[in-house]
Amino acid sequence: MFTKNGKQVKNLTFVKELGLQVGNVDGKVFTWDKDGRRNKVYKSGLDLNLIKVMYANAYTFGGKLKMDSTLYTTQQDAAENAMRGYIKTVKVQL
Numbered sequence: 001m002f003t004k005n006g007k008q009v010k011n012l013t014f015v016k017e018l019g020l021q022v023g024n025v026d027g028k029v030f031t032w033d034k035d036g037r038r039n040k041v042y043k044s045g046l047d048l049n050l051i052k053v054m055y056a057n058a059y060t061f062g063g064k065l066k067m068d069s070t071l072y073t074t075q076q077d078a079a080e081n082a083m084r085g086y087i088k089t090v091k092v093q094l
Helices: 075-080
Strands: 010-015 020-025 028-032 053-061 064-067 086-093
Touching: 053 075, 075 086
Parallel strands: none
Antiparallel strands: 010 020, 020 028, 053 064, 053 086
């Protein structure tokens, strides 16, 4: 996990009793809310860069490589819904 300004977050853990995520950045302990924000009012470079991973299928049609616009939450779902011309399922980070 990384912050918006590119710093690596180590040991990121959700503490249920606090309702906060706790992690270590450059040897200092920081907390974030469940949405990855350091502060509810102001945006910060230390906000978490939450990357969503989805899966899409790649195909060949008429000798050209095409990507399906349908995104799936699991690689298995994507592969199960593959159509004719299917090459492989690829991971997409949003």
